[in-house]
Amino acid sequence: MRELKTIDVAERRRLRGLLFDLDDTLLEHGKLTKEAFETLCWLRDAGVSLIGVTGRPVAWARVLTPMWPVDALVAENGALSVIREGGRPVVDDRLDGPTRAARRSRLLEIIDRLRARCPGLERSDDCDGRVSDYTFDIGEFRSAGKDLVAQALAAAAALGARTTVSSVHLHVTLDHDDKSTGTLRLLAKRFGVDPGRARFEFAYVGDSSNDAPCFGAFRTSVGVSNLRGRFSLPPRFVTEGARSTGFVETAHCLFGDRY
Numbered sequence: 121m122r123e124l125k126t127i128d129v130a131e132r133r134r135l136r137g138l139l140f141d142l143d144d145t146l147l148e149h150g151k152l153t154k155e156a157f158e159t160l161c162w163l164r165d166a167g168v169s170l171i172g173v174t175g176r177p178v179a180w181a182r183v184l185t186p187m188w189p190v191d192a193l194v195a196e197n198g199a200l201s202v203i204r205e206g207g208r209p210v211v212d213d214r215l216d217g218p219t220r221a222a223r224r225s226r227l228l229e230i231i232d233r234l235r236a237r238c239p240g241l242e243r244s245d246d247c248d249g250r251v252s253d254y255t256f257d258i259g260e261f262r263s264a265g266k267d268l269v270a271q272a273l274a275a276a277a278a279l280g281a282r283t284t285v286s287s288v289h290l291h292v293t294l295d296h297d298d299k300s301t302g303t304l305r306l307l308a309k310r311f312g313v314d315p316g317r318a319r320f321e322f323a324y325v326g327d328s329s330n331d332a333p334c335f336g337a338f339r340t341s342v343g344v345s346n347l348r349g350r351f352s353l354p355p356r357f358v359t360e361g362a363r364s365t366g367f368v369e370t371a372h373c374l375f376g377d378r379y
């Protein structure tokens with residue numbers, strides 16, 4: 121990984137948008153700092169497309185998309201996204217209502233069996249706002265041991281579910297999207313940007329294992345310095361600052377000359 125400040129001028133001039141993770145990237149221990157919010161505001165004023173890409177529930181994205189200076193939020197690790205149409209938040213789900221409801225029922229049956237096998241798991245506080253996945257708190261308000269997490273990942277896989285891990289949650293789902301496929305689909309469907317162009321025109325910044333698909337998908341990939349996890353492909357660049365300080369640094373390194 122290279123220091124972000126060494127990025128070539130030609131690479132950053134090609135960029136038209138910034139894709140960013142929320143927890144432990146934009147947010148500082150769950151909070152939106154004044155500096156991070158001001159950074160979103162000037163990026164927006166400079167004409168930079170802004171899309172948050174999070175594992176948080178779609179219910180959160182419905183609230184935050186109209187409130188924040190962003191074009192859209194991708195939620196639940198890529199399964200759903202929320203855009204603004206005429207000022208209203210509109211949810212984009214790949215599945216129709218009945219198919220989604222049937223899949224949710226199947227997922228909740230699997231979760232019952234998973235909890236029976238791993239009784240130490242605790243449901244995350246934001247679970248009610250979810251449509252496509254179910255989450256356990258492994259680092260937000262509780263700390264789950266590595267052995268319990270490993271046991272849960274194996275048990276979920278044996279029950280036929282997919283799993284993703286972030287700095288705060290263990291996600292269990294029957295959906296197939298990840299942060300990169302969900303984001304690329306949104307960019308193509310709602311913003312008319314094909315995946316080949318998106319790879320070079322949008323930078324991605326994140327901190328955790330669930331960001332790995334985007335580190336692979338987007339050419340200008342950045343990890344904030346608190347980066348943790350296992351990556352098939354690590355980000356190409358790393359910031360000096362951690363969490364929201366690293367996010368602000370990313371914005372200045374990539375788009376500072378458009379301020």
Ligand SMILES: [Mg+2]
Pocket residue numbers: 141142143144145286287326327328
């Ligand atoms: Mg994160």
